[in-house]
Amino acid sequence: MELRHLRYFIAVAEEGHITRAAERLGMQQPPLSQQIRALERELDVQLLRRLPRGVELTEAGRALLSDARAILAHIDHAFTTTRRTARGELGRLVVGFTSSAPFHPFVPRVIRAFRDGAPGIALTLEESGTTELIEDLRHERVDAAFIRTHVTDPAGLTVNPLLEEAMLLALPATHAFAACGADGLPLPLAALAAETFVVYRRHAGPGLYDAIIAACHAAGFSPQVSQEAPRIVSTLNLVAAGLGVALVPASLRRMQMDGVAYRGLQGTPQPRAPLLLATRRADTSAVVRRFIDLVRQTARTFPRPVLSV
Amino acid sequence: MELRHLRYFIAVAEEGHITRAAERLGMQQPPLSQQIRALERELDVQLLRRLPRGVELTEAGRALLSDARAILAHIDHAFTTTRRTARGELGRLVVGFTSSAPFHPFVPRVIRAFRDGAPGIALTLEESGTTELIEDLRHERVDAAFIRTHVTDPAGLTVNPLLEEAMLLALPATHAFAACGADGLPLPLAALAAETFVVYRRHAGPGLYDAIIAACHAAGFSPQVSQEAPRIVSTLNLVAAGLGVALVPASLRRMQMDGVAYRGLQGTPQPRAPLLLATRRADTSAVVRRFIDLVRQTARTFPRPVLSV
DNA sequence: ATCTGCCATATCCTATCGATATGGATTTTG
DNA sequence: CAAAATCCATATCGATAGGATATGGCAGAT
Structure with a gap:
């Protein structure tokens, strides 16, 4: 059996006429008769009554x-x-992100844009820790992940820097510095020399940790670290509990957490927080490729915050 | 595109190995590679990654x-x-019958047997008058019909006699002859010489009509016909209304109609009522053929009523 | 570095699909 | 009523393409 038989049969059935069907198929009548008979022979069924x-x-x-x-259709x-x-118009895509990523307006915006531009893709979003996301990428449980630090061992992965933003000081609302009015004037980093710090733990991604330590050193002091938090968002919980102050990406200001106040920083250099997209280096999926392209393209034209001081 | 391409592609996909797939397909590797490439070329899509x-x-x-x-399935x-x-195991079948046919136990029995034996057939039952059934047969609205008289013009049709049964006298319950007890002794036909008769109208099918007239003549009188009814069952309505007596197939005794009493007949010859199956002579449908075969076969072995006098 | 495994390319053969020619059955037409 | 026309089936032949064989190329394995 080949499709030819079905195509020929349909033509004959529709014309009710072998000769005419042959004409329509651009062939002669005898071979068409033969193919129809071959089909009947294979099925061992009479399909046509010869009139x-x-x-x-x-x-x-x-x-x-x-x-x-139906088969041809x-x-x-x-x-x-x-x-x-x-073409990457159809398929599935699993996008992972760390808990802090969706606070950056870029992330929801680009995901919405992708959904609109590729309605045929079944998109799944998964929140997880950076370490887990890297593992998920390697095991193909996730196709792309928005993360907030460079990864320690990116073997087999590509980590694309997308955007950077300033960092803010998050401090307990009861703290003396918080009294200076909500979103008071920027504070010089040196003023924090005596504070204890809550930081995002280093082993998941050293980027943020090191940037904070380096900035403090540049400001002339070595910060005292009281506690490491497994996620950026959870540093805020610890701050709210009064365990110390923290430096967090500016976009987390959108998270109005009870007991936490924010203040800007002044002076240079300032620690900055990156937003990155991690993917598999060897990934050939057109969907992933489209997604990466869209993300990078959008990042390139993404409006920088006017005051990213 | 031919099915071959799909079959080959499936084999290669399942083996993850062109050479091994070729082996499984009973062919050599190069032609298989070619066919796969041809498929990719036609789709203009890369289906395999060569490792x-x-x-x-x-x-x-x-x-x-x-x-x-899915396509192969x-x-x-x-x-x-x-x-x-x-093979006639699948399809549709429309069986028609006159109002009196289902009273004969043969009809429901054979229909049930057919349903049991051919569960794949969508069976439709239609009650109608003999004339209409004949028309329905000719216009292919009905495939087979149980009727109770031979048809006048059976051109293009086959009318298969199945069974015969005795006829009973149906008479108003108030009639003098009905007084002789329910199902009294058989009555000689000659006793009805003075009665007026209700008969099934002749033009639909002359069989019953003529049989009754002939039997009366043989009994030495010419029956006086008061009324013609369009269906056998409706003769009983007229009898109940007191418009006369009627001779009806014995199986109608199962129809206990208010105001109607039944008595058997005695003497020879007695009028007999046939049960027939009408079909299209040229019908090639396997389903119809199976149905006819079953009906005839069942009729042949159908237990004759012990007293069919 | 050599060898092995596997896919791709090149060339040739043959099976088969399709074309041409003809026959047979039935209907339509002069 | 005979002849022409219509249409499907059969027979024969040729061209296309699917498949076989031989060989090359590339990347891991030894």
Whole structure:
């Protein structure tokens, strides 16, 4: 059996006429007759009743006709699906992000843009820790991940820096510095020399940790670290509990947490927090490729905050 | 595109190995490689990633694989459906019957037997008058019909005599002859010489009408006909209304109608009522053929009523 | 570095699909 | 009523393409 048989059969059935069907198929009548007979022989079923003036379908022929049409349509559908999948218009995509990523307005915006631009993609979002996300990427449980620090061992992965933003001081609302009015004047980093710090733990991604330590050293003191938090967001919980102050990406200001006050920093150099996209280096998926392209393109044109001091 | 391409592709996808797939397909590796490439060229999509140690599917290839399997299954299904249709195991059948036919126990029994024996057939039952059934047969609205008289013009049709049964006298419950006890002794036909008769109208099918008239003549009188009824069952309504007596097939005794009493007949010859199956002579449908065969076979072995005098 | 495994390319053969020619059955037409 | 026309089936032949064989190339394994 080949598709040819079905195509020929449909033509004959629709024309009710072998000669006319042959014409429509751009071939001669005898080979068409033969192919139809071959189909009947293979099925061991009479599909056509030969009349003096053309042919007509038997009941079995009618049954086959509708199926044959459906099969050809099925194949058509399979082809377009395959092509669209190859073009990255169809498929699935799992995007991971750390708890702090979605606070950056870029992340929800680019994800919404991707959904709008590729409605055929089944998009899944997964929040997780940086370490877990890296593992998920390597095990193909996640296709791309928004993270906030460079990774220690990016073997097999690509980590794309997208944007940077300033960091803010998060401090307990009861703290003396918080009294200077909500969002008071920027504070020189040196003023924090005596404070104890809550930091995002280093082993997941050293970037933020090191940037904070380096900035403090540049400001002339070595910060005292009281506590490491597993996630950026959880540093705020510790700050609210009065365990110390923290430096967090500016976008976390949107998170109005009870007992936490924010203040800007002044002076140079200032610690800055990156937003990055991690993907598999060898990933050939068109969907992932489209997603990366969109993310990088959008990042390039993303409006920098006016005051990123 | 031909099915060959799909079959080959599935084998390669499942083996992850062109050489091994070729072996499984009973062919050599180079032509298989060519066919796969031809498929990729036609789709303009890369389906396989060539690795140093075998091949692996691209995302598009995975999309095609599941569709390809479904398509082959679809074809398989179409083939069995076609074959079963040809064998008469699948399809539709419309069986017509006159109002009096289902009273004969043979009819419900054979229909139930057919349903049990051919569960794949969508069976439709239609009650109608003999004339209409004949028309329905000719216009293919009905495939087979149980009727109670031979038809006047059976051109293009086959009318199969199945069974015969005795006829009973149906008379108003108030009639003098009815007083002789329910189901009293058989009455000689000659006793009815003075009665007026209600008969099933002749033009639909002359059989019953003529049989009754002939029997009366043989009994030495010419019956006086007061009224013609369009259906056998409706003769009983007229009898109940006191418009006369009627001779009806014995199986109608099962119809306990208020105001109607039944008595058997004695003497020879007695009028007898046939049960017949009408079908299209040229009908090639396997379903109809199976139905006819079953009906005739069942009729042949149907237990004759012990007293069919 | 050599060898092995596996896919791609090149060339040739043959099976089969399709074209041409013809026959047979039935209906339509002169 | 005979002849022409219509349409499907059969027979024969040729071209296309699918498959076989031989060989090359590339990347891991030994």
